[in-house]
Amino acid sequence: MSGRVYLDWNATAPLRPEARSAMAEAMDVLGNPSSVHAEGRAARGLIERARATVADAVGCTPAEVVFTSGATEAASVLGRLPEQQDVLVDGTAHDALWAHARIEASSERPQGPGHVLAMGLANSETGIVTGPPEKVAGQWPFGPEVRADRLLLDVTQAVGRIPFSFAWSGADVAVLSAHKFGGPKGVGALILRDGLDIRALLKGGGQEMGRRSGTENIIGIAGMAAAAEAALRDLAEGVWDRVAQLRNILEKTIAESSPETIFVGKELRRLPNTSLMVTPGWKGETQVMAMDLAGFAVSAGSACSSGKVRENRVLAAMGFAPEEAAGALRVSLGPTTTEDEVLRFAEAWTAQRAKRRARAA
Known part of the structure:
Protein backbone atom coordinates (compact mmCIF):
# COMPACT_ATOMS: atom_id res chain seq x y z
CA MET A 1 0.00 0.00 0.00
CA SER A 2 1.57 3.25 -1.17
CA GLY A 3 2.77 5.69 1.46
CA ARG A 4 2.37 3.35 4.40
CA VAL A 5 5.02 2.98 7.08
CA TYR A 6 5.78 -0.46 8.52
CA LEU A 7 6.71 -0.36 12.22
CA ASP A 8 5.85 -3.92 13.27
CA TRP A 9 9.17 -5.72 12.73
CA ASN A 10 8.74 -7.88 15.85
CA ALA A 11 5.68 -9.47 14.25
CA THR A 12 7.59 -10.19 11.06
CA ALA A 13 10.47 -8.61 9.20
CA PRO A 14 10.25 -7.83 5.48
CA LEU A 15 11.78 -10.51 3.29
CA ARG A 16 15.43 -9.69 2.61
CA PRO A 17 16.53 -9.46 -1.04
CA GLU A 18 19.22 -12.06 -0.33
CA ALA A 19 16.56 -14.49 0.89
CA ARG A 20 14.34 -13.83 -2.10
CA SER A 21 17.21 -14.57 -4.50
CA ALA A 22 18.23 -17.74 -2.67
CA MET A 23 14.66 -19.00 -2.70
CA ALA A 236 28.61 -6.82 12.80
CA GLU A 237 28.41 -3.58 10.83
CA GLY A 238 26.48 -1.77 13.58
CA VAL A 239 23.21 -1.41 11.67
CA TRP A 240 21.18 -1.99 14.81
CA ASP A 241 23.02 0.77 16.66
CA ARG A 242 21.45 3.21 14.21
CA VAL A 243 18.06 1.57 14.79
CA ALA A 244 18.48 2.08 18.55
CA GLN A 245 19.12 5.78 17.94
CA LEU A 246 15.85 6.00 16.01
CA ARG A 247 14.02 4.21 18.83
CA ASN A 248 15.41 6.76 21.28
CA ILE A 249 14.33 9.66 19.04
CA LEU A 250 10.84 8.19 18.89
CA GLU A 251 10.57 7.86 22.66
CA LYS A 252 11.97 11.34 23.33
CA THR A 253 9.55 12.92 20.88
CA ILE A 254 6.53 11.07 22.26
CA ALA A 255 7.53 11.85 25.86
CA GLU A 256 7.65 15.59 25.12
CA SER A 257 4.00 15.60 24.05
CA SER A 258 2.72 12.86 26.37
CA PRO A 259 4.67 12.85 29.67
CA GLU A 260 2.22 10.33 31.16
CA THR A 261 3.24 7.67 28.61
CA ILE A 262 5.41 4.92 30.09
CA PHE A 263 8.12 3.27 28.00
CA VAL A 264 8.31 -0.22 29.46
CA GLY A 265 11.82 -1.37 30.33
CA LYS A 266 13.46 1.89 29.28
CA GLU A 267 15.92 1.62 32.15
CA LEU A 268 16.78 -2.00 31.29
CA ARG A 269 18.67 -3.64 28.46
CA ARG A 270 16.33 -3.90 25.50
CA LEU A 271 16.37 -4.94 21.89
CA PRO A 272 17.56 -1.93 19.88
CA ASN A 273 14.34 -1.68 17.88
CA THR A 274 11.51 -2.14 20.37
CA SER A 275 9.41 0.40 22.23
CA LEU A 276 6.37 -0.67 24.25
CA MET A 277 4.42 2.48 25.08
CA VAL A 278 1.79 2.39 27.83
CA THR A 279 -0.57 5.37 27.74
CA PRO A 280 -3.13 5.22 30.59
CA GLY A 281 -6.73 5.56 29.51
CA TRP A 282 -6.14 4.95 25.79
CA LYS A 283 -6.62 1.32 24.78
CA GLY A 284 -3.87 -0.21 22.70
CA GLU A 285 -6.33 -1.69 20.22
CA THR A 286 -7.84 1.77 19.65
CA GLN A 287 -4.37 3.19 19.07
CA VAL A 288 -3.57 0.44 16.57
CA MET A 289 -6.72 1.17 14.56
CA ALA A 290 -6.15 4.91 14.63
CA MET A 291 -2.56 4.59 13.49
CA ASP A 292 -3.51 2.05 10.82
CA LEU A 293 -5.96 4.56 9.35
CA ALA A 294 -3.18 7.15 9.49
CA GLY A 295 -0.92 4.85 7.45
CA PHE A 296 1.24 3.19 10.12
CA ALA A 297 1.48 -0.52 10.91
CA VAL A 298 2.02 -1.08 14.65
CA SER A 299 0.58 -3.53 17.19
CA ALA A 300 -0.81 -3.82 20.68
CA GLY A 301 1.55 -6.67 21.55
CA SER A 302 2.56 -10.08 20.25
CA ALA A 303 1.11 -10.82 16.81
CA CYS A 304 0.16 -14.27 18.05
CA SER A 305 -2.24 -12.59 20.50
CA SER A 306 -3.85 -10.11 18.10
CA GLY A 307 -7.62 -10.14 18.12
CA LYS A 308 -7.75 -11.85 21.53
CA VAL A 309 -9.39 -9.82 24.28
CA ARG A 310 -7.59 -10.89 27.42
CA GLU A 311 -5.22 -9.63 30.04
CA ASN A 312 -1.69 -8.88 28.86
CA ARG A 313 0.18 -11.68 30.63
CA VAL A 314 3.63 -10.17 30.04
CA LEU A 315 2.76 -6.82 31.60
CA ALA A 316 0.83 -8.51 34.39
CA ALA A 317 3.95 -10.52 35.23
CA MET A 318 5.85 -7.22 35.39
CA GLY A 319 3.39 -5.77 37.92
CA PHE A 320 1.20 -3.65 35.65
CA ALA A 321 -2.48 -3.41 36.59
CA PRO A 322 -4.94 -4.58 33.89
CA GLU A 323 -6.16 -1.04 33.22
CA GLU A 324 -2.56 0.10 32.72
CA ALA A 325 -1.62 -2.82 30.49
CA ALA A 326 -4.68 -2.16 28.32
CA GLY A 327 -2.97 1.02 27.08
CA ALA A 328 0.05 -0.74 25.56
CA LEU A 329 1.21 -0.04 22.02
CA ARG A 330 4.27 -1.75 20.51
CA VAL A 331 6.37 0.03 17.93
CA SER A 332 9.19 -2.06 16.47
CA LEU A 333 11.66 -0.70 13.94
CA GLY A 334 14.10 -2.25 11.47
CA PRO A 335 17.20 -1.51 9.41
CA THR A 336 15.19 0.14 6.63
CA THR A 337 13.26 2.43 8.98
CA THR A 338 14.14 6.10 8.49
CA GLU A 339 14.21 9.04 10.87
CA ASP A 340 11.55 10.74 8.75
CA GLU A 341 9.23 7.76 9.25
CA VAL A 342 9.80 7.78 12.99
CA LEU A 343 9.08 11.51 13.25
CA ARG A 344 6.00 11.18 11.04
CA PHE A 345 4.70 8.44 13.30
CA ALA A 346 5.31 10.52 16.43
CA GLU A 347 3.52 13.48 14.84
CA ALA A 348 0.54 11.35 13.78
CA TRP A 349 0.33 9.62 17.17
CA THR A 350 0.48 12.96 18.99
CA ALA A 351 -2.28 14.34 16.78
CA GLN A 352 -4.51 11.34 17.50
CA ARG A 353 -3.78 11.69 21.21
CA ALA A 354 -4.74 15.36 21.12
CA LYS A 355 -8.01 14.61 19.31
CA ARG A 356 -8.92 11.99 21.86
CA ARG A 357 -8.21 14.31 24.78
CA ALA A 358 -10.22 17.09 23.15
CA ARG A 359 -13.23 14.79 22.76
CA ALA A 360 -12.93 13.73 26.39
CA ALA A 361 -12.73 17.33 27.67
Missing part, protein backbone atom coordinates in the same frame (compact mmCIF):
# COMPACT_ATOMS: atom_id res chain seq x y z
CA ALA A 24 14.27 -18.32 -6.42
CA GLU A 25 17.39 -20.37 -7.12
CA ALA A 26 16.22 -23.18 -4.83
CA MET A 27 13.00 -23.48 -6.80
CA ASP A 28 15.02 -24.94 -9.63
CA VAL A 29 16.58 -27.65 -7.44
CA LEU A 30 14.75 -30.73 -8.64
CA GLY A 31 15.74 -33.65 -6.44
CA ASN A 32 14.38 -34.98 -3.18
CA PRO A 33 17.17 -34.51 -0.63
CA SER A 34 16.68 -38.10 0.57
CA SER A 35 17.33 -39.54 -2.89
CA VAL A 36 20.78 -40.95 -3.66
CA HIS A 37 21.00 -39.91 -7.32
CA ALA A 38 22.74 -36.76 -8.53
CA GLU A 39 19.61 -34.62 -8.32
CA GLY A 40 18.96 -35.77 -4.78
CA ARG A 41 22.56 -35.15 -3.77
CA ALA A 42 22.30 -31.60 -5.14
CA ALA A 43 19.24 -30.97 -2.99
CA ARG A 44 20.99 -32.50 0.03
CA GLY A 45 24.01 -30.31 -0.58
CA LEU A 46 21.85 -27.18 -0.54
CA ILE A 47 20.34 -28.16 2.80
CA GLU A 48 23.66 -28.99 4.41
CA ARG A 49 25.25 -25.74 3.23
CA ALA A 50 22.26 -23.89 4.67
CA ARG A 51 22.60 -25.83 7.92
CA ALA A 52 26.22 -24.73 8.25
CA THR A 53 25.27 -21.10 7.57
CA VAL A 54 22.52 -21.11 10.19
CA ALA A 55 24.90 -22.78 12.65
CA ASP A 56 27.43 -19.98 12.12
CA ALA A 57 24.70 -17.39 12.71
CA VAL A 58 23.59 -18.85 16.06
CA GLY A 59 26.96 -20.09 17.29
CA CYS A 60 26.48 -23.84 17.25
CA THR A 61 27.64 -26.82 15.20
CA PRO A 62 25.76 -27.89 12.05
CA ALA A 63 24.83 -31.18 13.70
CA GLU A 64 22.95 -29.24 16.40
CA VAL A 65 20.60 -27.59 13.86
CA VAL A 66 17.23 -29.24 13.15
CA PHE A 67 15.08 -27.47 10.57
CA THR A 68 11.41 -27.04 11.48
CA SER A 69 8.40 -25.04 10.33
CA GLY A 70 9.21 -22.35 12.88
CA ALA A 71 9.84 -21.65 16.56
CA THR A 72 6.38 -22.85 17.62
CA GLU A 73 7.00 -26.33 16.23
CA ALA A 74 10.51 -26.30 17.65
CA ALA A 75 9.11 -25.47 21.09
CA SER A 76 7.12 -28.70 21.01
CA VAL A 77 10.40 -30.36 21.99
CA LEU A 78 9.18 -29.59 25.50
CA GLY A 79 7.79 -32.92 26.63
CA ARG A 80 10.14 -34.82 24.31
CA LEU A 81 13.35 -34.39 26.27
CA PRO A 82 14.83 -37.37 28.14
CA GLU A 83 13.76 -37.85 31.77
CA GLN A 84 11.64 -34.71 31.63
CA GLN A 85 8.99 -34.26 34.31
CA ASP A 86 7.89 -30.64 34.42
CA VAL A 87 8.30 -27.45 32.41
CA LEU A 88 8.88 -24.26 34.37
CA VAL A 89 8.05 -21.22 32.24
CA ASP A 90 9.09 -17.64 32.82
CA GLY A 91 6.07 -15.40 33.30
CA THR A 92 7.03 -13.16 30.37
CA ALA A 93 7.71 -16.00 27.91
CA HIS A 94 5.94 -16.31 24.55
CA ASP A 95 2.73 -18.34 24.27
CA ALA A 96 4.62 -20.97 22.26
CA LEU A 97 6.43 -21.87 25.47
CA TRP A 98 3.46 -21.40 27.77
CA ALA A 99 1.48 -23.91 25.72
CA HIS A 100 3.78 -26.60 27.14
CA ALA A 101 3.93 -25.31 30.73
CA ARG A 102 3.30 -27.78 33.49
CA ILE A 103 4.20 -25.46 36.37
CA GLU A 104 5.04 -21.76 36.52
CA ALA A 105 8.55 -20.86 37.61
CA SER A 106 8.48 -19.47 41.16
CA SER A 107 10.24 -20.05 44.46
CA GLU A 108 7.22 -21.95 45.80
CA ARG A 109 7.31 -24.67 43.14
CA PRO A 110 9.09 -28.02 43.34
CA GLN A 111 12.56 -28.66 42.04
CA GLY A 112 14.71 -31.61 41.11
CA PRO A 113 15.74 -33.83 38.21
CA GLY A 114 13.71 -33.57 35.04
CA HIS A 115 12.68 -29.95 35.37
CA VAL A 116 13.16 -27.77 32.29
CA LEU A 117 13.23 -23.99 32.48
CA ALA A 118 11.79 -22.35 29.34
CA MET A 119 12.35 -18.64 28.83
CA GLY A 120 12.88 -16.01 26.16
CA LEU A 121 16.23 -14.35 25.63
CA ALA A 122 14.45 -11.18 24.50
CA ASN A 123 10.77 -10.43 24.97
CA SER A 124 8.76 -9.86 21.80
CA GLU A 125 6.45 -7.28 23.39
CA THR A 126 8.72 -5.21 25.62
CA GLY A 127 12.05 -5.90 23.94
CA ILE A 128 13.60 -6.50 27.36
CA VAL A 129 16.62 -8.79 27.18
CA THR A 130 16.49 -11.23 30.07
CA GLY A 131 19.39 -13.46 29.17
CA PRO A 132 20.06 -16.92 30.58
CA PRO A 133 20.56 -17.17 34.34
CA GLU A 134 24.00 -18.03 35.66
CA LYS A 135 24.67 -21.76 35.72
CA VAL A 136 25.46 -23.10 39.18
CA ALA A 137 26.56 -26.67 39.90
CA GLY A 138 24.92 -28.04 36.79
CA GLN A 139 21.51 -26.58 37.64
CA TRP A 140 19.63 -23.46 36.61
CA PRO A 141 18.37 -21.18 39.37
CA PHE A 142 15.15 -19.25 38.81
CA GLY A 143 14.30 -17.29 41.90
CA PRO A 144 15.84 -18.13 45.26
CA GLU A 145 14.88 -21.80 45.36
CA VAL A 146 13.66 -23.21 42.07
CA ARG A 147 16.22 -25.06 39.98
CA ALA A 148 16.00 -26.90 36.69
CA ASP A 149 18.57 -29.15 35.11
CA ARG A 150 17.85 -28.08 31.51
CA LEU A 151 17.32 -24.71 29.86
CA LEU A 152 15.35 -23.91 26.70
CA LEU A 153 15.91 -20.45 25.26
CA ASP A 154 13.53 -18.80 22.82
CA VAL A 155 15.92 -16.66 20.75
CA THR A 156 13.39 -15.77 18.07
CA GLN A 157 13.59 -12.01 18.63
CA ALA A 158 17.30 -11.97 19.48
CA VAL A 159 19.01 -13.64 16.51
CA GLY A 160 20.51 -11.04 14.21
CA ARG A 161 19.65 -8.12 16.51
CA ILE A 162 21.90 -8.67 19.51
CA PRO A 163 25.00 -10.86 19.90
CA PHE A 164 24.12 -14.48 20.65
CA SER A 165 25.99 -17.75 20.60
CA PHE A 166 24.37 -21.02 21.53
CA ALA A 167 27.80 -22.32 22.50
CA TRP A 168 28.28 -19.78 25.28
CA SER A 169 24.63 -19.36 26.28
CA GLY A 170 24.65 -22.46 28.46
CA ALA A 171 21.29 -23.49 26.98
CA ASP A 172 20.50 -27.08 26.13
CA VAL A 173 17.87 -26.13 23.57
CA ALA A 174 17.05 -23.01 21.53
CA VAL A 175 14.21 -22.20 19.13
CA LEU A 176 13.95 -19.59 16.37
CA SER A 177 11.98 -18.55 13.28
CA ALA A 178 13.41 -17.27 10.00
CA HIS A 179 10.82 -14.56 9.33
CA LYS A 180 11.93 -12.53 12.34
CA PHE A 181 15.29 -11.74 10.71
CA GLY A 182 14.17 -11.36 7.12
CA GLY A 183 13.74 -14.95 6.01
CA PRO A 184 10.52 -16.52 4.75
CA LYS A 185 7.60 -17.45 6.97
CA GLY A 186 7.03 -21.11 7.74
CA VAL A 187 10.60 -22.20 8.45
CA GLY A 188 12.74 -22.14 11.57
CA ALA A 189 15.06 -24.26 13.63
CA LEU A 190 15.45 -26.26 16.79
CA ILE A 191 18.97 -26.13 18.21
CA LEU A 192 19.85 -29.14 20.34
CA ARG A 193 22.97 -29.46 22.45
CA ASP A 194 25.21 -32.15 20.96
CA GLY A 195 24.48 -35.51 22.59
CA LEU A 196 20.98 -34.59 23.75
CA ASP A 197 18.47 -37.15 22.48
CA ILE A 198 14.79 -36.36 22.01
CA ARG A 199 11.68 -38.14 20.86
CA ALA A 200 10.99 -37.08 17.28
CA LEU A 201 8.95 -33.92 16.71
CA LEU A 202 7.37 -35.68 13.71
CA LYS A 203 7.54 -39.41 13.01
CA GLY A 204 7.95 -40.80 9.53
CA GLY A 205 10.86 -41.13 7.16
CA GLY A 206 13.51 -40.13 9.66
CA GLN A 207 14.69 -36.87 8.08
CA GLU A 208 16.68 -34.32 10.10
CA MET A 209 18.69 -37.04 11.81
CA GLY A 210 15.50 -38.77 12.91
CA ARG A 211 14.37 -35.76 14.90
CA ARG A 212 11.84 -34.26 12.50
CA SER A 213 10.47 -36.41 9.68
CA GLY A 214 9.07 -35.08 6.44
CA THR A 215 10.68 -33.93 3.20
CA GLU A 216 12.61 -30.77 3.98
CA ASN A 217 11.35 -27.34 2.87
CA ILE A 218 14.28 -26.67 0.55
CA ILE A 219 13.04 -23.28 -0.64
CA GLY A 220 12.36 -22.02 2.87
CA ILE A 221 15.62 -23.39 4.24
CA ALA A 222 17.60 -21.68 1.48
CA GLY A 223 15.88 -18.38 2.25
CA MET A 224 16.47 -18.79 5.97
CA ALA A 225 20.19 -19.36 5.51
CA ALA A 226 20.61 -16.36 3.21
CA ALA A 227 18.70 -14.14 5.64
CA ALA A 228 20.72 -15.40 8.61
CA GLU A 229 23.98 -14.61 6.85
CA ALA A 230 22.78 -11.09 5.95
CA ALA A 231 21.44 -10.48 9.46
CA LEU A 232 24.76 -11.45 11.00
CA ARG A 233 26.54 -9.05 8.66
CA ASP A 234 24.18 -6.21 9.63
CA LEU A 235 24.83 -6.87 13.30
